[in-house]
Amino acid sequence: MTRALTQDDLLDVVEREGTRAAAAAEGADHDRPVPGCPGLTVGETARHLGSVYRMVVTWLRTGERPTSWSRQPRDGEPVEDYLRDGLRALLGELAAHPPDTPCASWHPYDRTYGFWRRRMAHESTVHRTDIEAALGRDLTPIAEEVALDGVDEVMHLWFTHRLAERGVVGTRHATVAVRSAHRAWLATMDPTGTVSADAAETAPADAVITGDPTEMYLWLWGRRAVYDRSVRQSGDFDAIAQFWALLRLATK
Structure with a gap:
């Protein structure tokens, strides 16, 4: 029987999948479209993921759903570096608090850091597969x-x-x-x-x-x-x- 993921596992997934997404986007054609997602490209996927990481950090630190945060790389900043910087900030914020620590979230019954560990684990995994699929690569396996x-x-x-x-x-x-x-x-x-x-x-x-x-x-x-x-x-x-x-x- 497949074992259940622990909170430490989820944090590892965030780091692993976010890192893979950035590595896949680096040096790739950022205009390649993501199959099945009209309007989404490799570059836009990497940008979106980096933006989401920053949005969550802002939400956690302020306690309120943010209306503004850094949504775009700085002029001249490669989008994969923008993604990596957002990932580092997110990992630091999530690791600094036990998963049962209360925080703001959009889940009505789970307002803890553990919610965000799980949510960001799957946000990262799905978008990593998007980038790989857009580039025509075999998908890196997802653990059962x-x-x-x-x-x-x-x-x-x-x-x-x-x-x-x-x-x-x-x-x-x-x-x-x-x-x-x-x-x-x-x-x-x-x-x-x-x-x-x-x-x-x-x-x-x-x-x-x-x-x-x-x-x-x-x-x-x-x-x-x-x-x-x-x-x-x-x-x-x-x-x-x-x-x-x-x-x-x-x-x-």
Whole structure:
């Protein structure tokens, strides 16, 4: 059975994946488009990641959602250096506080430094894969425990809390089971809201999606097409289409 990630593991993932993203962007064609993400390029992805790191540091230090922070490299500053400098600041801030230390966040039930360790681990991982995919490289493998934790984050944080925060609901009642490795989740959507819960692998649902952890992780984040064969789908395909559309609104 895959072990659960610790808070130290998550901090290591932030450092490892942020460093890989910068290294991949260095010396590359920054105008190369990211597959499946219209408007996103290698350079814009690196800039975005460096900007997000700075935004989180500002949020943590001020206790309030920031309205302004450094969003662009200085004149003449390579974007990968901008990314690395933001990463160093973020790692320093996260490492300086135990993960259970209270802080501001956008999660209604997790306002701790641990929330940001996990969130930035997956922000870094997804965008590292974006840069590698844009450059036509084989993706550096994502550890199974990281991918499974990322699937869990999408299901519980984005599909449930992010959609509720934005007031987005389903158009009709449907359930979709998501199964990967030894874990399973059940997504429920209807005109009153969306919710996801851990489930038994045999839990009944209108539709079922299965796949290995990495492919499921990338599919949930929209880095694979809705009916991509990297994940197996069965049952009510309209339910899957609704689930997919809601995820795109949650994670954009």
